[in-house]
Amino acid sequence: MLSSRSRRTAKEADDHPDEVLALAVELIDTALANIDADRSGVVGVGLGIPAPITRDGAIGSPALLPAWADLRPGEELSRRLALAVRVDNDANLGALGEYVWGAGRGCADLVYVKLATGIGAGIVLDGRLYRGAAGTAGELGHVTLDARGAVCRCGNRGCVELAAGGRALLSHARLSHPELTDLEELVSYANDGDPGCRRLIIDAGTQLGVALGGLVNLINPQRIVLGGELGAAADLLREPLQRGLGETAMAAAVRAVDVVQAELAGQAAALGGVALALGVDAVPLAAA
Ligand SMILES: [Zn+2]
Helix, strand or coil: CCCCCCCCCCCCHHHCHHHHHHHHHHHHHHHHHCCCCCHHHCCCEEEEECCCECCCCCECCHHHCHHHCCCCHHHHHHHHHCCCEEEEEHHHHHHHHHHHHCCCCCCCCEEEEEECCCEEEEEEECCEEECCCCCCCCCHHHCECCCCCCECCCCCECEHHHHHCHHHHHHHHHHHCCCCCCHHHHHHHHHCCCHHHHHHHHHHHHHHHHHHHHHHHHHCCCEEEEECHHHHHHHHHHHHHHHHHHHHCCHHHHHHCEEEECCCHHHHHHHHHHHHHCCHHHCCCCCC
16 A cells, blocks of 8 residues: 545535545545655546445435435546546445455455444455345345334334444443443443443344344355454454354354454455455455
């Protein structure tokens, strides 16, 4: 890596596509200037969006990102940069990044789980990213755990995200720790031994395992890679997650799968974007 720039958005990014895309352009230009380069030397751009993306680059599930619903983010960024842009769901890019450069190297059948504000998964099958007919493959956060549960932002009830997503965990944790600013802080409290934060993460692990069990039964992956901010609590999540898996997946499938922590931390999706821009997702890689 020659140069990298990132910034936390001042406004809630979900609601302000125009500002977010303008910021992306600014960061790209700054990253290029930092190595005395400019846009003329750019081979391609990869863009990650936290919602399903259809084959033609539209937002596949407008309910999850209403302010972006009428936009084709890849085309819009391409217009602003005058460069070729490829776009995909951010969990798919996380899967691709970990598969090419991280904890998924050499593993042709893997599930990357992005545990962040929301929950998403990226699926690599036979060495290729699997997106599905409408781009919604791997929408683990919207698997139903409780068909009579609370209504989720996707419109269904009792989704995994309501029980184990970062938004839910933070709002529960703030009842006893009103000072918590974000998910990273919640994880560091838990890793430092705070009993309430540990409890929340352990329970989330069990719920995730239960939900992942269906996926493990259906596609029989070799590895599950835990990423996103909550992936930093993988040591705490692993055991309850395995227990949840054990309750819902077949024993042979559970024995065949390793649960590991992501290696690329916050850069998995960005590096997946690089792989996407280079066209790596279309060609199976030889096992490393
Ligand atoms: Zn949902």
